[in-house]
Structures are given as structure tokens and as C-alpha cells.
Amino acid sequence: MEEKLxxxxxxxxxxxxxxIDIIFKNTALVLSSFxxxxxxxxxxxxxxxxxxxxxxxxxxxxxTSEWNPVKxxxxxxxxxxxxxxxxxxxxxxxxxxxxxxxxxxxEDFVPKVFREIIGSFVELLxxxxxxxxxxxxxxxxxxxxxxxxxxxxxxxxxIPLFSTEPTGRNSLLAILILVVMLLPIVTSxxxxxxxxxxxxxxxxxxxxxxxRWKTIFSVILPAALSGIMAGVLLALGRAMGETMAVTMIxxxxxxxxxxxxxxxxxxxxxxxxxxxxxDGSQVSxxxxxxxxxxxxxxxxxxxxxxxxxxxxxxx
Amino acid sequence: MNSxxxxxxxxxNIGDKFFTSLSVICALIAILPLIFxxxxxxxxxxxxxxxxxxxxxxxxxxxDLDAGGINPALIGTLIITTIASIIAIPVGVGGxxxxxxxxxxxxxxxxxxxxxxxxxxxPSIIAGVFIYALxxxxxxxxxxxxxxxxxxMALSILMLPTVIKTTDEGLKLVPNELRYAxxxxxxxxxxxxxxxxxxxxxxxxxxxxxxxxARAAGETAPLIFTALFSYYYITGxxxxxxxxxxxxxxxxxxxxxxxxxxxxxxxxxSFILVLSILSVNIFSRILAAxxxxxxxx
Numbered sequence: 001m002e003e004k005l006x007x008x009x010x011x012x013x014x015x016x017x018x019x020i021d022i023i024f025k026n027t028a029l030v031l032s033s034f035x036x037x038x039x040x041x042x043x044x045x046x047x048x049x050x051x052x053x054x055x056x057x058x059x060x061x062x063x064t065s066e067w068n069p070v071k072x073x074x075x076x077x078x079x080x081x082x083x084x085x086x087x088x089x090x091x092x093x094x095x096x097x098x099x100x101x102x103x104x105x106x107e108d109f110v111p112k113v114f115r116e117i118i119g120s121f122v123e124l125l126x127x128x129x130x131x132x133x134x135x136x137x138x139x140x141x142x143x144x145x146x147x148x149x150x151x152x153x154x155x156x157x158x159i160p161l162f163s164t165e166p167t168g169r170n171s172l173l174a175i176l177i178l179v180v181m182l183l184p185i186v187t188s189x190x191x192x193x194x195x196x197x198x199x200x201x202x203x204x205x206x207x208x209x210x211x212r213w214k215t216i217f218s219v220i221l222p223a224a225l226s227g228i229m230a231g232v233l234l235a236l237g238r239a240m241g242e243t244m245a246v247t248m249i250x251x252x253x254x255x256x257x258x259x260x261x262x263x264x265x266x267x268x269x270x271x272x273x274x275x276x277x278x279d280g281s282q283v284s285x286x287x288x289x290x291x292x293x294x295x296x297x298x299x300x301x302x303x304x305x306x307x308x309x310x311x312x313x314x315x
Numbered sequence: 316m317n318s319x320x321x322x323x324x325x326x327x328n329i330g331d332k333f334f335t336s337l338s339v340i341c342a343l344i345a346i347l348p349l350i351f352x353x354x355x356x357x358x359x360x361x362x363x364x365x366x367x368x369x370x371x372x373x374x375x376x377x378x379d380l381d382a383g384g385i386n387p388a389l390i391g392t393l394i395i396t397t398i399a400s401i402i403a404i405p406v407g408v409g410g411x412x413x414x415x416x417x418x419x420x421x422x423x424x425x426x427x428x429x430x431x432x433x434x435x436x437x438p439s440i441i442a443g444v445f446i447y448a449l450x451x452x453x454x455x456x457x458x459x460x461x462x463x464x465x466x467x468m469a470l471s472i473l474m475l476p477t478v479i480k481t482t483d484e485g486l487k488l489v490p491n492e493l494r495y496a497x498x499x500x501x502x503x504x505x506x507x508x509x510x511x512x513x514x515x516x517x518x519x520x521x522x523x524x525x526x527x528x529a530r531a532a533g534e535t536a537p538l539i540f541t542a543l544f545s546y547y548y549i550t551g552x553x554x555x556x557x558x559x560x561x562x563x564x565x566x567x568x569x570x571x572x573x574x575x576x577x578x579x580x581x582x583x584x585s586f587i588l589v590l591s592i593l594s595v596n597i598f599s600r601i602l603a604a605x606x607x608x609x610x611x612x
Contacts, residue, residue, distance in 0.1 A: 013503065017503055018503075020503075020505060021503045021504050021505050024504070024505035024508075025413075025417055025504065025505075027409060028409045028410070028412045028413035028416075028417060029413050029417070030409075031405070031406050031407075031409030031410045031413065032409065032410035032411075032413040032414055032418075032424075032427050032479070033410075033427065034406050034410060034475070035410060035427055035430045035431055035434055035475065035476070035479065036426065036427060036430050038434065038472060038475070039430050039433060039434050039437075041445070041449075042437065042441060042442075042445045042472075045445055045448050045449060046441070046444060046445065046448070049448050096341065097341050097344055097345045098345065099341075100337065100338045100340075100341025100342065100345075101338075101341050101342040101345040101346070103338045103341075104338045104339060104341065104342040105342070107338075109335065109338075109339065118342070118346060120600065121346070121349070121350075122345075122346070122349065124593060124596055124597070125349050125352075125353070127526075127529065127530065127533075127592050127593065127596050128352075128353075128356075128533075128589060128592070128593075129532075129533025129534070129535065129563060129588060129589070129592065130533075130535070131533070131535040131563050131566045131567050131570075131585075132356060132533070132566060132585040132588060132589055133352075134566075134567070134570065135566055135570045135581055135582070135585055136352055136355065136356060138570055138571075139570075139578070140355060180348060180349070180352065183345050183349070184349075187345065211327045211328070211330070211331050212331050212335075213330060213331050213334040213335070214327070216334075234436070237436045237438075238436075240438065241436075241437070241438020241439065241440065241441070242438075243438070243439065243440045243535070243536035244535045244536055244563075244567060248567065248570060248571065268438060268440045268536070271440050271444060272440060272536060272539055275443075275444070275447065275539075275540045276539065276540045276543075286444075287444065287448070290440075290441060290444045293438060293440075293441065294437065294438070294441050297436055297437065297438055297441075298433060298436075298437075300436070301432065301433050301436035302433065304436075305429065305432055305433075
């Protein structure tokens with residue numbers, strides 16, 4: 001007590017204490033600006049490393065699919081196409097499944113205990129490392145789907161997407177493992193945004209005689225749409241950048257093919273596969289591909305943040 | 316009179332039944348493979364666990380049936396994640412303190428918060444590419460190329476956004492009265508932060524940081540061309556500057572080997588990785604639920 005009183009009376013701080021205060025604040029300021037430095041550093045470093053390839057091939061790099069270290073000719077079209085196809089098609093499967101599951105665990109079809117168990121289980125799955133998913137895909141998923149792929153080729157072979165004989169590792173398997181990976185993300189974000197819809201909206205809708213699903217489709221889903229959209233965009237960014245599981249199962253071939261049943265490539269799997277052994281202008285071309293990937297994921301992420309900010313305060 | 320009772324055949328009731336079953340089917344399709352996945356990993360990996368696994372070096376892939384153990388990879392994962400934490404936690408907590416305690420919502424702090432979200436979305440392989448260009452290819456670390464240290468740095472880039480975000484959000488939840496009280500009895504700003512606000516937000520920050528570490532421990536993409544892989548025991552401090560194995564990269568390398576012995580080692584490593592990550596997650600979830608309950612009282 002005595003000590004505290006003297007502290008209180010001592011209104012002028014010691015110089016050293018003031019200095020510590022200022023140093024502390026500025027240290028925190030510097031540490032927080034590290035984020036910006038790292039982000040800019042990544043963009044600049046990757047851009048300057050890709051400069052040689054960029055000035056040599058220009059935008060032609062994006063539309064040619066020759067990748068030949070012997071002849072020193074590089075074009076990343078196969079990988080870029082693969083990145084888009086795998087991420088968009090996997091999202092196409094994930095969105096209905098994920099949103100459907102989210103509706104199932106936010107409505108009262110089963111008792112609350114079960115719904116909470118399912119919800120936290122799905123969230124836990126987002127923590128499983130992707131390399132483990134890749135291992136699982138190689139040894140469990142691939143044999144499981146083999147017969148199905150043969151069936152797809154035999155009956156739907158006239159569609160370009162299924163026009164080749166299925167190979168052991170192919171783009172369709174990569175899409176399926178991406179679905180497993182994105183499901184937890186989409187489901188948990190959709191669940192959160194469905195839960196945030198105010199209860200009175202639901203009550204009002206029931207009050208004027210709407211049925212449960214009329215309420216879900218016309219009131220709840222539109223109100224939660226911005227959150228769900230942001231979650232979908234985040235998942236899209238994740239799918240584009242996902243490396244390990246895809247690299248392990250996609251087959252890694254730079255030969256371009258429309259068919260999903262043949263081996264493919266994505267930008268990130270190309271990086272994972274070739275970066276270690278590359279030299280000369282191949283390194284620069286790989287950096288160029290990395291730069292493309294980074295720009296794509298930056299655009300998707302910024303779009304997601306903008307969407308959240310723009311629509312989140314509506315209700 | 317009939318219209319007061321529930322009528323099965325009414326189109327709206329049929330439609331409701333239809334969509335309800337559709338959502339149940341969605342949930343089943345989504346959840347069953349996930350349950351199967353977890354149990355399969357735990358079963359298949361768990362059956363490969365032997366005591367030698369934790370003490371031996373892995374044998375280089377070949378025809379021999381004995382694949383050895385995963386000791387170097389296990390230790391390597393611990394070391395690389397520790398390096399990443401040593402870099403990311405001080406920087407992240409410091410940055411979070413600035414955002415939550417000092418910034419007044421101006422352009423700078425908005426830009427940093429935006430940057431944190433963008434950095435969180437940067438593909439993990441890009442972090443590896445960045446560190447490769449900055450550290451591995453320039454041999455800036457005393458002439459060593461691939462090293463555990465470089466791997467740790469790449470992982471720290473992935474941990475940083477999580478740490479900043481949890482610190483920022485944890486500190487924002489601390490009631491302002493505590494700050495006023497502390498400043499009111501004459502404490503300076505840094506004493507207030509270090510002795511009052513940080514300790515009372517400690518649990519939520521710690522939970523977030525631990526989850527971030529768990530996520531980083533399973534990352535593979537940033538390590539495959541920064542830390543690379545090693546078959547040999549880690550014997551001393553100097554090994555930090557050489558190639559270092561990790562569980563994640565071991566799984567990647569050995570899953571692609573054509574030999575059964577190596578594949579089994581990959582399953583065992585996945586078991587250890589998944590079990591530790593899941594238990595950290597479950598433990599911190601229980602802790603968070605417990606904290607919430609005590610707060611309400």
C-alpha cells in the first residue's frame with residue numbers, strides 16, 4: 001500500500017521509463033510492418049526471378065504448352081489449364097455437398113448433440129495435412145475408383161473429358177481429393193454464415209406460412225449468401241494453391257489433353273516436381289509460373305475480402 | 316376442417332420431404348468418406364507402429380524388407396517447427412499488440428490487417444519458392460544451401476498470419492475497463508500491456524498459436540526445396556545448416572516409392588502426424604469451451 005501511494009504521487013515518470021515505453025511501441029510497429037515487408041518481398045522476389053523468362057516469352061508463356069528443358073522452350077499452358085480445371089470442377093462438386101451438409105447441421109433434423117459432433121468433426125478434418133490425404137489417395141482412392149473410371153470411359157468416351165483410357169494417376173483423382181480437402185472449408189464457413197442469420201427472419205417467414213424449405217431457399221440462403229460466397233472464394237484460392245495431395249495423384253505430365261482420365265499438371269505440382277532439379281532458364285520459367293499462381297491466388301483472396309466487407313453488414 | 320391437419324400429399328410437403336432427404340444425402344456423402352479416411356489412417360498407420368520406429372534411421376529405398384525407423388524425420392519436424400515458432404511467435408505477437416493496442420484504425424493498420432489476410436491466402440508452395448530464391452540459391456546462411464533453418468523460415472511465413480490474427484482478436488476481447496484501471500493507477504502503456512492485457516488474453520492467444528504450430532507441422536510444400544530430406548541422425552547444432560528430414564517430406568518421398576517397406580513407413584509417419592495434430596486440435600477445443608464457460612459465470 002505504501003509503495004503504491006508513493007508511485008501515485010510520483011507523477012512525473014522517469015526518463016528511462018518513458019524511453020522504454022517509446023521503444024516498446026516502436027518495436028511493435030516494426031514487427032507489425034513485417035507482414036507488409038514479407039508480402040511485398042514475396043511479390044518482388046518472385047517477379048524479378050521470373051524476369052528473364054518473362055522478357056523472353058512474354059505472354060506467349062501462358063498459351064503455349066511446350067515444356068522442353070533440352071530445347072530450352074517453355075510454356076505453361078498445360079499447368080495453368082490444369083490449375084483452373086481441377087479447382088473449378090472440384091468446387092462444382094464441393095459447393096452443393098458442402099452447403100447441403102451445412103444446411104443439415106444448422107436445421108433441426110437431428111438432435112443438437114449430433115449436429116455439434118458432426119460440425120466439429122468436419123472442422124477437425126480441415127487440420128489433416130494434405131500430404132497424408134495424398135498418401136490416402138494413392139493407396140485407397142485410386143484402386144477404389146479404378147473400375148468406375150473404366151466405366152466412365154466406356155460409356156461416356158464420346159465426351160472429350162472422358163476420351164482417353166484411364167491411367168493410374170489422373171486429373172479426375174486430383175479433383176476428387178480436392179473435394180475431400182475443400183469440403184471441411186466450405187461446410188464450416190457455410191455453417192457459420194447460416195448460423196449468423198437472425199432468428200427473427202426465420203420466424204417471420206414461418207409466420208406467414210412458408211414451409212421449411214421455402215424459408216431456406218427464399219430467406220435463409222439469400223441472407224447468408226455473401227458469407228457462403230466468401231467461403232467459396234477462399235476454398236477456390238486453397239484449391240489453386242494446393243500442392244502436395246494434387247502432386248501425388250495427378251500423374252504430372254505436361255502433355256496437354258482435354259481428358260480428365262489422363263495425367264495432368266497444375267502450376268503448384270509443376271513447382272513441387274521440378275524446382276529441386278531445375279537449372280538455367282528453367283528456374284526462371286518456374287518462377288514465372290509461380291508468379292502466375294501468386295497473382296491468381298491474390299486476386300481470388302482480395303475478391304473474397306472485398307465481398308465480405310461489402311455485404312457483411314446487411315443484416 | 317381437413318385443412319387443419321398435416322396433409323402428406325400437398326405439393327409443398329412433398330417438396331419439403333424431397334429437399335430434406337437431399338440434404339441428408341449430401342451430409343452422408345460428405346461425412347462418410349471423411350470418417351472412413353480418419354479411421355483408415357489411424358488403423359493402417361497404427362498397425363505399423365513399433366518401438367524401433369522411433370529410434371532407427373530410415374534405410375535408403377531398395378529391395379530390402381527392413382525400412383528402418385523415422386527418428387531423424389521426427390526430430391527434424393520438431394526442430395523445424397521450433398525454428399518457425401521462434402521466428403513467427405515474437406513477430407506475430409508484437410505485430411498483433413500494435414494492431415490491437417496502439418493503432419487507431421487508420422490507413423496503416425487497415426493495410427496491415429488486409430496484408431495479414433492476403434498472406435494467409437498465399438499458397439504454401441510460394442513460401443517455399445520465396446525462401447529458395449532468398450536463402451537457398453544465394454547461400455546466404457554461411458554458404459549452406461538446403462538447410463533445416465531455411466525450412467523453418469519458410470514455415471514461419473505460413474505461421475505468421477495466424478499468430479498475428481489470434482493475438483489481435485484475443486487482445487480486442489479484453490475489456491477496456493482493465494486497461495483504464497491499469498493506466499489509472501499510473502502504469503505506463505507497456506506495463507499495462509505486458510502485465511494486464513496480455514496475461515488476460517493469454518489463453519485465447521495460446522490456443523490460436525498452438526493451432527498454428529500444429530498446422531505448420533503438417534506442411535510439406537514449403538519444405539521440399541528448402542529443408543529437403545535426410546536419412547541420417549541429427550547429431551548436433553551444426554546439422555541445422557544441412558539438409559534436414561521431416562515427417563511430412565518423408566511421407567511424400569516414401570509414398571511415391573515402389574517398395575512396400577517404404578510405403579509402410581509413410582503410413583506410420585502419417586499416423587504419428589495425424590494423431591498429434593488431431594489431439595492438439597481436440598485439446599485446444601476443449602480448453603476453449605472450458606474458458607467460455609468460466610467466463611460466463
